[in-house]
């Protein structure tokens with residue numbers, strides 16, 4: 001058990017899923033995190049006793065719901081280190097946030113011959129939108145490679161940025177390798193040439209590893225369900241200087257100033273992006289998740305997850321049949337590995353019999369796996385409620401499988 005955080009038993013008891021499944025080693029946190037009781041109760045309370053649509057009603061329930069929804073926008077802004085809640089748009093999640101930047105911001109600016117820079121270690125959500133956009137606009141997608149350890153090749157990135165680069169889009173933490181990218185350096189490098197930077201923070205937002213208030217990124221995308229909130233809600237945060245450049249994405253109710261038979265005028269960001277009825281319960285849950293994260297010590301959370309990551313790598317490296325993928329200089333929360341001669345799907349199915357939940361496959365990073373010459377990996381990923389015991393059980397189960405298979 002880690003010594004760094006308030007006792008993990010206390011943390012674990014805040015998550016009802018572990019009451020129902022006391023033997024569960026949940027090691028698929030990169031796919032989605034579990035929900036603490038405080039989040040579940042906040043959503044249930046809203047749905048049971050406070051439900052109303054927002055921004056429209058003149059009765060108490062509706063105006064209270066509107067107030068809470070907008071208070072949570074402010075809460076998200078504070079969580080991200082800014083006072084300006086008008087920089088924060090609610091979306092469905094990271095994928096939608098990134099697509100909005102591609103379609104509603106960059107597609108209006110990109111010209112034939114321009115380029116967008118992304119990396120080989122992106123989730124498809126931060127790869128395909130740029131591939132499609134550049135192909136549609138006869139522009140170029142430039143893909144930064146990694147070194148043999150799984151670190152981003154910073155020299156190559158430097159060499160790829162030029163006067164035709166319209167955006168650098170990069171994850172903070174790779175969802176397959178766990179590599180922590182030096183985003184401060186990347187932002188500085190791009191900004192020297194006035195190039196905006198999009199950060200995909202899907203994997204880092206719950207690790208408390210970002211000092212967001214000290215970073216001058218242009219676009220930030222993340223999903224609620226990877227930070228203890230419900231599915232179907234996420235954030236796109238846009239730097240003040242770009243607010244007027246992100247145009248409507250969907251059009252319809254709730255985002256207009258005026259509509260006539262001939263034309264429509266739209267509200268400003270972020271309301272111009274929030275057409276139709278929002279995922280109000282999801283936003284209520286996101287607010288509760290931010291409060292929950294706020295009740296934890298940020299440094300302890302970061303240290304705990306790093307401790308589990310390092311322990312997992314060291315533990316798996318003691319088994320000769322297990323091959324940990326990559327050895328980046330910074331790795332947080334995610335460890336991919338293969339087991340000699342056993343397909344990752346078979347490994348995951350075997351672990352499932354021991355109530356160990358891991359992911360096996362390409363993790364929505366097919367270009368990365370192709371570049372590594374791998375068809376699939378097994379991925380263990382950690383959150384605050386995991387302990388070293390989960391990793392010991394993972395190792396014991398893997399050894400049993402290797403014996404069984406040989």
Ligand SMILES: Cc1ncc(COP(=O)(O)O)c(C=O)c1O
Nearest residue numbers: 093094095123125171175202223
């Ligand atoms: C790094 C990264 N980016 C983007 C996504 C997509 O997130 P969502 O499916 O919540 O939109 C994920 C999901 O695993 C991810 O790990």
